[in-house]
Amino acid sequence: MSNIRFNALQTVLSRTIPEIKPPSPKISDFFGANVFDKKKMKQYLSTEAYESIIESIEQGVPIEREVADQVASAMKAWAISKDATHYTHWFQPLTGTTAEKHDAFFEMTADGAMEKFSGNALAQQEPDASSFPSGGIRNTFEARGYTAWDPSSPAFIMGRTLCIPTVFVSYTGEALDYKAPLLKALHALDKAAVDICQYFDKSIEKVHASLGIEQEYFLVDLALFNARPDLYLTGRTLFGHMSAKNQQLEDHYFGSIPTRVYAFMQDFENEALQLGIPVKTRHNEVAPSQFECAPIFEEINLAIDHNQLLTDIMDRVGKRHNFKVLLHEKPYAGVNGSGKHNNWSMVTNTGKNLLSPGKTPKSNLMFLTFFVNTIKAVYEHADILRASIASVNNDHRLGANEAPPAIISIFLGSQLSDVLDEIETSRISKKAKVEALLWQGIPKIPQILQDNTDRNRTSPFAFTGNKFELRAVGSSANSANPMTILNLIVADQLKKFKVDVDKLLKKGEKKDVALLTIIKRYIKESKAIRFEGNGYSEEWEKLAAERDLPNIKTTPKALDALITEKAQNVFETTGVFSRREAHARHEILLDDFYKKLQIEARVMGELVNSVIIPAGITYQSKLVENVRGLKEIGLDESTYSAQVDIIKRIADHINFIKTNTEEMVEERKKANAIDDTREKAIAYDEKVKPYFDGIRYHVDKLEQLVDDSLWPLPKFRELLFIK
Ligand code: ADP
Ligand code: MG
Numbered sequence: 001m002s003n004i005r006f007n008a009l010q011t012v013l014s015r016t017i018p019e020i021k022p023p024s025p026k027i028s029d030f031f032g033a034n035v036f037d038k039k040k041m042k043q044y045l046s047t048e049a050y051e052s053i054i055e056s057i058e059q060g061v062p063i064e065r066e067v068a069d070q071v072a073s074a075m076k077a078w079a080i081s082k083d084a085t086h087y088t089h090w091f092q093p094l095t096g097t098t099a100e101k102h103d104a105f106f107e108m109t110a111d112g113a114m115e116k117f118s119g120n121a122l123a124q125q126e127p128d129a130s131s132f133p134s135g136g137i138r139n140t141f142e143a144r145g146y147t148a149w150d151p152s153s154p155a156f157i158m159g160r161t162l163c164i165p166t167v168f169v170s171y172t173g174e175a176l177d178y179k180a181p182l183l184k185a186l187h188a189l190d191k192a193a194v195d196i197c198q199y200f201d202k203s204i205e206k207v208h209a210s211l212g213i214e215q216e217y218f219l220v221d222l223a224l225f226n227a228r229p230d231l232y233l234t235g236r237t238l239f240g241h242m243s244a245k246n247q248q249l250e251d252h253y254f255g256s257i258p259t260r261v262y263a264f265m266q267d268f269e270n271e272a273l274q275l276g277i278p279v280k281t282r283h284n285e286v287a288p289s290q291f292e293c294a295p296i297f298e299e300i301n302l303a304i305d306h307n308q309l310l311t312d313i314m315d316r317v318g319k320r321h322n323f324k325v326l327l328h329e330k331p332y333a334g335v336n337g338s339g340k341h342n343n344w345s346m347v348t349n350t351g352k353n354l355l356s357p358g359k360t361p362k363s364n365l366m367f368l369t370f371f372v373n374t375i376k377a378v379y380e381h382a383d384i385l386r387a388s389i390a391s392v393n394n395d396h397r398l399g400a401n402e403a404p405p406a407i408i409s410i411f412l413g414s415q416l417s418d419v420l421d422e423i424e425t426s427r428i429s430k431k432a433k434v435e436a437l438l439w440q441g442i443p444k445i446p447q448i449l450q451d452n453t454d455r456n457r458t459s460p461f462a463f464t465g466n467k468f469e470l471r472a473v474g475s476s477a478n479s480a481n482p483m484t485i486l487n488l489i490v491a492d493q494l495k496k497f498k499v500d501v502d503k504l505l506k507k508g509e510k511k512d513v514a515l516l517t518i519i520k521r522y523i524k525e526s527k528a529i530r531f532e533g534n535g536y537s538e539e540w541e542k543l544a545a546e547r548d549l550p551n552i553k554t555t556p557k558a559l560d561a562l563i564t565e566k567a568q569n570v571f572e573t574t575g576v577f578s579r580r581e582a583h584a585r586h587e588i589l590l591d592d593f594y595k596k597l598q599i600e601a602r603v604m605g606e607l608v609n610s611v612i613i614p615a616g617i618t619y620q621s622k623l624v625e626n627v628r629g630l631k632e633i634g635l636d637e638s639t640y641s642a643q644v645d646i647i648k649r650i651a652d653h654i655n656f657i658k659t660n661t662e663e664m665v666e667e668r669k670k671a672n673a674i675d676d677t678r679e680k681a682i683a684y685d686e687k688v689k690p691y692f693d694g695i696r697y698h699v700d701k702l703e704q705l706v707d708d709s710l711w712p713l714p715k716f717r718e719l720l721f722i723k
Helices: 004-013 038-044 048-061 065-081 118-124 180-196 222-226 229-234 259-274 300-320 361-378 382-388 414-425 479-508 511-525 538-546 555-563 567-572 579-632 640-674 675-690 690-705
Strands: 086-090 101-103 104-110 110-116 145-149 156-158 161-170 208-221 279-284 290-295 323-326 340-348 462-463 468-470
Touching: 004 208, 004 222, 038 048, 048 259, 065 086, 065 145, 065 161, 086 208, 086 323, 101 118, 101 222, 118 145, 118 538, 156 259, 161 180, 161 414, 180 208, 180 300, 208 222, 208 300, 208 479, 222 323, 222 382, 229 323, 229 579, 229 640, 259 279, 259 300, 290 300, 300 479, 323 468, 340 479, 340 579, 361 479, 361 511, 382 479, 382 555, 382 567, 414 511, 479 511, 479 567, 479 690, 555 579, 555 675, 567 579, 567 640, 579 675, 579 690, 640 675, 640 690
Parallel strands: 086 161
Antiparallel strands: 086 101, 104 110, 145 161, 156 161, 208 290, 208 323, 208 340, 279 290, 340 468, 462 468
8 A cells, every 4th residue: 555645644653742842931031032122122222222213113203214224233233143144024915925035134345244234224125026916006117116114013033034024015105015004004093093082081192903813723744735735735625525523523622732733832832932922822623633823912013913923933833843734714625614813902002992891981982982983884894894804715714604604794792782772772961961961871881791702603793892803804814904904994984983073062062972972873873784693594694685784705706895986985085095006906816816716726627637537447447357357257247236336436426527627627718718807706706616516526425435545635534633
């Protein structure tokens, strides 16, 4: 037995588990050791330079040339003391991964070789970037792209390279990455939220968004992974009969972590902690060999950089443990897929969480303001929020009766639903003299809300005590995309709220009455987005349709939302995307969609023709030989009728697989001939992709029929359980 599958299984059996130790028993001893954080800045910079850079970071003001030079030289000194030889601008192009191009510190001067790093090199680089996706923004004649330093995310050392977080923009100033628009959206939110905070507390000068990302992933042994061309080329299994045992016993979730996995987790967490990523929680997830890692929440820009970095680290450390980390949203049909829950809130410079109900009626009014405006924003722009999480991978989850549905709705939990209902129907007393009498029947908001976190896992956007949790984000997505949208729509909504409130104030209305009047109106207007029931149910689909909520199940059509007049308006008024940028992004996303399907379709065709059908035929030939032998020695038909039956069934499956694969190839050719990217993506989605299920069904039947020793692809029972 020496097919590729058995070799891989042999390899798995020979794995040993390394012993992993933290650099020190106390995490606080080594946390952030590889980050050029404030503490190190203070140590390496003059007091003047230190104060100046901190001010720039906190106020978002440009950094003076001289300060940049000093920071660069300090960074270099620190990096060299940590054995770094190179530096790189680290950025997040629209490919979904991170990019870096390393340069050595060393330079040749008249006096010979020297280590150098100037403020210029820190602030800006021009990577030869003509092959990053730009959606037509960058023509070849203006192929230059620039990376520019983002001082709000500290530099860090990976291997022997100093990495400097940067944005990536085109020569003409358009964003070519995820970070630049995110920073713009955060700026818009800061401004809009501070303006609203002024109604309540004049001392608030800055509002930032906070984010905690729960990252789900699968692990598979590297040898098995390498024996599955579909897995390593597309990130998911295109074939494979479900294992007899999968997740039905629910024995994996929160179960004890397999020893091999535990070693891997400790190892990557140690690296992550040294890079200042506050990883805190680890556990098994629902599907076999599915796990989760969650850090403590941070300022959102940092949280997203850290999530990108974390997945890089996991991948790299995974290889040391002979694991492949699967970040695909749906690596295995039939068991749960993976997401990336985005826990989001807003925090003031005074340390107040704006989505946390307070003690006094005044602070509750403040909470209600931000709470209700977020609900209204999501109601108004559910379609672009949906578009922001759309991808070919996530289509396997959204609307596919698992994970959140494609309909964006908000779950509040019964307590807060009651509060909003009460406000909606109560009367505002305009004559109120005493604050407590302002409302007739103002509901009390309990300070500690019941934790509704896990009570409604079917909701894509749930309020969980002191934050909203966007659960629909795919596990492989860059959170910057949905978070840019969420922050910009909330910013836009808060601006509108201010206009509405100020109008009433101008009319002579009391401040609290004005605030409450608008809150009440928004509660009414956005009611349709609230849903407390089962988001997977058919009733909800019907109800959502009655409520006119968008329910677009596939990516190419969901993406249309990005280029509507309404979307372009909100992008422009918040200053996050120009029209050109929005169109470019739309194009890039469509491109990504059809190309990934194209690759899947090709891999499917190749595997069917060169691996699966041959395996079926080999077994069939053995049976034919057997039947011939039985005949030869004079036995009658009854002795080989079972064999004949199997021979026929194999033939049926092979025929189906072959004709359908050929038809799929024809549809692919037709789709490839389409020029318009949207039409092409739709053709791939509606004409090519539908063949996948049928072909797969028959391949999986064949897998069950063919002699196990002849089947060359690792089976689900082997992939899904970690030994
Ligand atoms: P679960 O959602 O599984 O119940 P938790 O609520 O403890 O788990 O936290 C999930 C994630 O939400 C963690 O990353 C946590 O740090 C983060 N989180 C908690 N509070 C906030 C907040 N105010 N803003 C953003 N993220 C938060
Ligand atoms: Mg959660």
